[in-house]
Amino acid sequence: MSTSPKGVAVVTGASAGIGAIYADRLARRGHDLILVARNQARLDDLATRITGATGRVVKPVAADLNNRADLKRIETILATDTRITMLVNNAGVGALEPLLQSDVDAMEAMIGLNVTALTRLAYAAAPAFVGRGGGAIINISSVVAIAPEVLNGVYGGTKAFVLALSQSLHKELVDKNVRIQAVLPGATATNFWNAAGGSHENLPSNIVMRSDDLVDAALAGFDQGELVTIPSLPDAGDWTAFEEARQTLMPNLSLNSVAARYRTADAA
Structure with a gap:
């Protein structure tokens, strides 16, 4: 592979949909x-x-990230290939059915891909990027990270993990020249829906974004230095307000006294 001035980007889940774009x-x-x-x-x-x-050099690597040996192979590439400057953690699966109608083995496999594999790849990339003097990790989350009631709760839980991990990585790596971005797509016209047993064509057209538009918006957000990008959110101030409300909670999340409303009469 040739040496690009911008380095090599690793994209998972790259064969179709958002990853291919x-x-x-x-x-x-x-x-x-x-x-x-x-x-x-x-x-x-x-x-x-x-x-x-484009004339760029592209290396395809077939791997099942729910297979430990395959996952380890990709981790090794991220840790050792000094040309790599970006990881797009896009590989993932979804679920539409509620918990009571879901297969627990399928949910465990989803956690394996959406959480375990993504985490291990981030763990491989982050210290390598720090050692190389910089890099970027883009984690594809979902709006269900902050709206878990919308689809399957385990799926929402995996995407909430991706958002939380991204926020933590940003705090840890911001002064080490490693960029972190969490992208939170809404409903997007990809094969996600078919793979999850549904179809985006059954959704109202006004809530489904074209996948090309989604990726272009996500990269615009990356260029603007955003930690969290929600491509369809009209007013960035809404996310700022959401985050400010979360930060307001911080000083009172761990105290040595119980809140007054929880004190029993005997303890008063």
Whole structure:
């Protein structure tokens, strides 16, 4: 792989949908690519198309991130390839059915991909980026991270984890020249819905964003230095207010006395 002035971006879940669009956009921005997904044929086809359109060097790496050996292979690439400057943690699956109608084994597999694999890749990339003097980790979360009532609760829980991890990583790495961004898509026209047993075509058209628009907005948010990007949110002040309300809670979340409303008559 050649050396790009912008370095190499690793994109997981890259064979289709949001991941494939990230791959295209990052190549057009000057990144060489390592594309990770399970389907080798789709990866090869995407790599050929991107190289033909942009001239960038693209390496497809077939891997199932729920397979420990495959996951370890990608971790090793992130930790040892000094050309890598960006990780797009996009691989994930969703669920639409409520908990009482869901298969617990499928939920565990979803946690494995959405949480465990994403975390291990971030753990591989972050210290490597610090050692190299900088880098960026983009974690694809979801609006259900802050609205878990909307879809399956376990899915919402995995995406809330991604948001919380991103916020913590930002605090830890902000002074080490490592950028963190959490992207919170709403309903997006991708194969996510089919894979989860539904269809975005059954949703009101006014709430479904084109995947190209989503990625372009997310990258615009990255360029603007956002930690959290919600592509459809009209007023950035709404997120600021939400975050300020959270910060207001901070001083009182851990105190040595019980709040007055919880004191029993005997304790008074």
